[in-house]
Amino acid sequence: MLWAAVGVAAFGFLVGLEIAARRYGQPGPITNQVEGLIFAPKPGPLYGGLALMMVVLTWRQRFIAAGVAIGIDVVFVLVRWAVDAKMTDGHFFGNGALWVMLGCAVIAVTRHTGRERVLLLKGVGLGLLLVAGRKAGDTWLFITSKSRPAVLDRYVATADHALGNPSWLVGRMVRAAGPIGTHLLHFVYAQLAVAAIVVALYQLRNVAVERCFPRHHLVRTFLVIGLLGPAIYMIFPVVGPVFAFGPGASGTGGAHWAVANIWPDTPPPISTPHPMPYDEITPRNCMPSLHTAWATAIFIHSRKGSRVLRFAGTFWLIATLSATLGFGYHYGVDLVAGAVFALTVEAALRSHDRGWDRPGIQLVIYGATVFAALLVSYRYLPMEMARHPRLFGPLLILAMGSVVYGYIRTTKLWEPAATPTRQSEPKPELSGVP
Numbered sequence: 001m002l003w004a005a006v007g008v009a010a011f012g013f014l015v016g017l018e019i020a021a022r023r024y025g026q027p028g029p030i031t032n033q034v035e036g037l038i039f040a041p042k043p044g045p046l047y048g049g050l051a052l053m054m055v056v057l058t059w060r061q062r063f064i065a066a067g068v069a070i071g072i073d074v075v076f077v078l079v080r081w082a083v084d085a086k087m088t089d090g091h092f093f094g095n096g097a098l099w100v101m102l103g104c105a106v107i108a109v110t111r112h113t114g115r116e117r118v119l120l121l122k123g124v125g126l127g128l129l130l131v132a133g134r135k136a137g138d139t140w141l142f143i144t145s146k147s148r149p150a151v152l153d154r155y156v157a158t159a160d161h162a163l164g165n166p167s168w169l170v171g172r173m174v175r176a177a178g179p180i181g182t183h184l185l186h187f188v189y190a191q192l193a194v195a196a197i198v199v200a201l202y203q204l205r206n207v208a209v210e211r212c213f214p215r216h217h218l219v220r221t222f223l224v225i226g227l228l229g230p231a232i233y234m235i236f237p238v239v240g241p242v243f244a245f246g247p248g249a250s251g252t253g254g255a256h257w258a259v260a261n262i263w264p265d266t267p268p269p270i271s272t273p274h275p276m277p278y279d280e281i282t283p284r285n286c287m288p289s290l291h292t293a294w295a296t297a298i299f300i301h302s303r304k305g306s307r308v309l310r311f312a313g314t315f316w317l318i319a320t321l322s323a324t325l326g327f328g329y330h331y332g333v334d335l336v337a338g339a340v341f342a343l344t345v346e347a348a349l350r351s352h353d354r355g356w357d358r359p360g361i362q363l364v365i366y367g368a369t370v371f372a373a374l375l376v377s378y379r380y381l382p383m384e385m386a387r388h389p390r391l392f393g394p395l396l397i398l399a400m401g402s403v404v405y406g407y408i409r410t411t412k413l414w415e416p417a418a419t420p421t422r423q424s425e426p427k428p429e430l431s432g433v434p
Helices: 002-023 029-035 043-056 059-083 095-111 114-147 153-163 166-190 192-203 218-235 290-301 307-326 332-354 358-380 382-387 389-414
Strands: none
Touching: 002 029, 002 114, 029 114, 043 059, 043 095, 043 114, 043 192, 059 095, 095 114, 114 218, 153 166, 153 332, 153 358, 153 382, 153 389, 166 192, 166 307, 192 218, 192 290, 192 307, 218 290, 218 332, 290 307, 290 332, 307 332, 332 358, 332 389, 358 382, 358 389, 382 389
């Protein structure tokens, strides 16, 4: 019943996005998904979804599924080459993964029964949810650019003075690091979903053997963050410093609509902020920083992995934070809000699995309150924050740190206590003969 309710809710949400996108003259996530059966899609999300689906299969079934997907893609590529079909952004394969996932859904309904049918359908649903989440996210971003003509970057940039304008500082550091550091950060920033899939596959590695999913895993947190985050974009539209304050010496950004060409060389002056108009192309996807939220979720879920996985999770978090600031995609206060947002979502999902005990409810309410207070302060107290950075800067870090502390403290209460091994008492030696 729970999975059926989730499926109905997800389908209703996709229909709503489809209708909203159609009003602006663009296809929505459902249309894009159907087109992926024939037209050349982005291969990454589809094969990532296929990899997640295959956690329910045996190794033999995995090889067959991967082989069929590759074979279908080879046929599609040959047909496109024969008819000289136009490719979009160099994408020429990926259909095979989608066809295999749909085929597994048909097999689950027609060939399996009971637990095996449910398990395979869960695997297919997990893979398709990842793909649909990507399509829905793209549609969300398109809607933000069309429905929010004015952005609040001046408010956020003013509030960011409380943290010392970290985007300007890190932007100059990245520029000084040269092309090697820049390419590395670009790779980390662009491949965040790949890192998430690696961690998720590690968490789900025993599903095929145990024939059931773990109670909580990274994919759930990743999808919920991606679902709720764009809704906040609609409330607090922000495009980012590289777009709102020009490309500076880096040569990127939206200089035509920018307030001034000062990023990352000169921090913006402190002045009374007001909404500013911006184009209808650039997504309003800064507040909160979902890249920070996702990287935080990856870091949390990698803590119980191997040493290599823990190191990779830490590296991905640090590199993602550096990239979001260094490329001018986010302000410092975006990152603070993103971290609080991720911890609150993670706490809510884990509390739901446990039955909403008192510590979980308190943590979720506290995290949501802190997150709301951050957004309100960025919107209505930016001048006070900029004029008193020694007060508001530590307060922002303290607010985020309190949520981190509350999450660590609460989740430790949820961990099963280690049962000490009972040692048998030494028996006295018997003397004499009975």
